[in-house]
Amino acid sequence: MESNSSANPTLDAIFRRRSIRKYTDRPVETEKLELLLKAAMAAPSAMNCRPCEFVVVTDPEKLAQFRKRLIFGDRNAPSAIVVCGNPSLSANPAARLFWVQDCSAAAENILIAAVGLGLGTVWVGIHPVGEFVRIVREIAGLPRHVTPLGLVYVGYPAEEKPARTQYDGHKVYWQKYEKRKKRARVKNVKYLP
Numbered sequence: 176m177e178s179n180s181s182a183n184p185t186l187d188a189i190f191r192r193r194s195i196r197k198y199t200d201r202p203v204e205t206e207k208l209e210l211l212l213k214a215a216m217a218a219p220s221a222m223n224c225r226p227c228e229f230v231v232v233t234d235p236e237k238l239a240q241f242r243k244r245l246i247f248g249d250r251n252a253p254s255a256i257v258v259c260g261n262p263s264l265s266a267n268p269a270a271r272l273f274w275v276q277d278c279s280a281a282a283e284n285i286l287i288a289a290v291g292l293g294l295g296t297v298w299v300g301i302h303p304v305g306e307f308v309r310i311v312r313e314i315a316g317l318p319r320h321v322t323p324l325g326l327v328y329v330g331y332p333a334e335e336k337p338a339r340t341q342y343d344g345h346k347v348y349w350q351k352y353e354k355r356k357k358r359a360r361v362k363n364v365k366y367l368p
């Protein structure tokens with residue numbers, strides 16, 4: 176593995192986390208799913224407002240619906256966690272602006288915690304694609320004020336992927352951003368203000 180993380184279990188888990196898209200039939204124990212939810216809720220959130228809610232799906236019919244209707248979500252995992260943002264849970268109006276970041280931190284915690292439990296995961300992006308949001312709202316029974324940020328499939332891996340860091344020194348600046356000759360950049364991308 177191209178890293179020097181040995182003897183550091185946290186870094187090992189981060190580098191070993193990979194998107195797993197093939198799963199065995201073995202169901203995930205409820206205790207393990209609950210540990211993943213605990214990891215999710217331990218994530219940081221703006222002003223600690225914790226606007227995330229979670230729908231755990233193990234019903235084979237609902238999973239089949241996700242597989243069939245989400246074009247990038249055709250994975251055979253025995254369970255999924257829909258990570259949802261409910262900004263109305265944030266007492267502070269300023270913190271409500273950050274629900275995407277809050278839920279992303281929670282989702283990433285699920286992915287990393289799963290590594291330590293011998294589980295594989297893949298994040299399927301839902302928000303901000305309106306059609307995906309509509310599909311997941313319908314299958315998971317979410318009201319209008321609750322938005323699915325993403326769906327995390329969870330299961331025992333049926334494929335192996337190497338650990339890696341993807342470290343790229345060209346994307347790192349110290350003290351101040353500077354113009355460089357060699358930059359990874361996609362042409363004709365419109366930048367947000």
Ligand SMILES: Cc1cc2nc3c(=O)[nH]c(=O)nc-3n(C[C@H](O)[C@H](O)[C@H](O)COP(=O)(O)O)c2cc1C
Nearest residue numbers: 192193194195196247248297298299300301325336
């Ligand atoms: C916001 C987001 C959306 C993603 N959506 C999908 C998806 O719809 N389907 C999928 O198979 N993988 C999805 N992924 C996983 C990425 O494709 C994957 O993280 C990337 O290719 C890097 O591979 P790795 O996860 O193994 O490091 C998504 C990841 C993120 C963070």
